[in-house]
Amino acid sequence: xxxxxxxxxxxxxxxxxxxxxxxxxxxxxxxxxxxxxxxxxxxxxxxxxxxxxxxxxxxxxxxxxxxxxxxxxxxxxxxxxxxxxxxxxxxxxxxxxxxxxxxxxxxxxxxxxxxxxxxxxxxxxxxxxxxxxxxxxxxxxxxxxxxxxxxxxxxxxxxxxx
Amino acid sequence: xxxxxxxxxxxxxxxxxxxxxxxxxxxxxxxxxxxxxxxxxxxxxxxxxxxxxxxxxxxxxxxxxxxxxxxxxxxxxxxxxxxxxxxxxxxxxxxxxxxxxxxxxxxxxxxxxxxxxxxxxxxxxxxxxxxxxxxxxxxxxxxxxxxxxxxxxxxxxxxxxx
Numbered sequence: 001x002x003x004x005x006x007x008x009x010x011x012x013x014x015x016x017x018x019x020x021x022x023x024x025x026x027x028x029x030x031x032x033x034x035x036x037x038x039x040x041x042x043x044x045x046x047x048x049x050x051x052x053x054x055x056x057x058x059x060x061x062x063x064x065x066x067x068x069x070x071x072x073x074x075x076x077x078x079x080x081x082x083x084x085x086x087x088x089x090x091x092x093x094x095x096x097x098x099x100x101x102x103x104x105x106x107x108x109x110x111x112x113x114x115x116x117x118x119x120x121x122x123x124x125x126x127x128x129x130x131x132x133x134x135x136x137x138x139x140x141x142x143x144x145x146x147x148x149x150x151x152x153x154x155x156x157x158x159x160x161x162x
Numbered sequence: 163x164x165x166x167x168x169x170x171x172x173x174x175x176x177x178x179x180x181x182x183x184x185x186x187x188x189x190x191x192x193x194x195x196x197x198x199x200x201x202x203x204x205x206x207x208x209x210x211x212x213x214x215x216x217x218x219x220x221x222x223x224x225x226x227x228x229x230x231x232x233x234x235x236x237x238x239x240x241x242x243x244x245x246x247x248x249x250x251x252x253x254x255x256x257x258x259x260x261x262x263x264x265x266x267x268x269x270x271x272x273x274x275x276x277x278x279x280x281x282x283x284x285x286x287x288x289x290x291x292x293x294x295x296x297x298x299x300x301x302x303x304x305x306x307x308x309x310x311x312x313x314x315x316x317x318x319x320x321x322x323x324x
Contacts, residue, residue: 024311057219094251098218104298108309124290127255128289146270152187153278
């Protein structure tokens with residue numbers, strides 16, 4: 001049994017779950033919600049808007065991360081915590097690593113999501129597969145030409161933009 | 163040595179690389195570009211806009227996928243091919259699986275990107291790690307309450323929105 005979360009974290013996670021329930025109840029989108037907070041104060045909220053906005057990347061976590069970064073005018077979620085109604089899929093996990101919050105809380109597990117028809121297992125598995133062996137065909141070409149953008153970056157004072 | 167790509171694919175991949183080079187040259191963003199095409203016709207293009215737009219999810223592939231889906235008014239890239247200047251990171255890989263193009267072409271490898279300071283290796287490794295063992299702390303709570311959104315979906319005619 002996991003430790004009881006601090007009350008503030010539990011309340012923010014409950015808010016993410018409530019957003020998810022409302023999103024499912026109204027049929028606006030998938031049953032997922034997320035909250036980004038700093039020092040216990042909500043910076044942004046998000047729900048799954050994949051079909052509503054014709055955006056396959058509009059998972060609740062991504063919607064909340066993007067809104068929080070807009071609010072903070074930063075591409076990093078310094079000192080922020082992300083609360084997700086469900087364990088993040090690999091896309092959202094990647095987004096969380098790039099956004100760099102200090103921690104992530106989640107309620108439902110990927111098994112709960114799979115039982116409801118949202119199965120991330122294939123994507124989790126494919127991340128670990130070499131590109132040439134994936135179910136979605138990944139093909140490589142222009143190996144030498146493909147390095148030109150990195151050369152351009154070095155020529156541009158080797159300034160890494162982030 | 164990989165097979166020579168069809169000329170049309172090579173041209174579209176070269177376009178993605180050119181976008182990446184231009185993005186790096188101008189300092190607008192990271193040295194990455196992407197193109198989405200259907201039947202050889204460009205639907206949308208994207209470059210890395212992470213710092214320019216304060217959006218950690220604005221990798222070239224995600225920018226191009228979102229723009230293409232807006233253009234097609236669909237959350238799925240049916241019959242589309244995605245061309246990326248560099249091997250996609252796990253976030254973009256996840257986005258590609260959700261968008262469901264028929265294939266992905268890329269030029270530079272993740273090793274090329276790492277040599278230029280863009281190292282996706284940590285994120286690739288973390289996807290395979292159980293949440294409780296990750297470097298970014300993932301914590302779980304409200305296990306029972308977290309299933310409520312899925313119950314709400316079932317109550318809502320068990321309609322899976324996508």
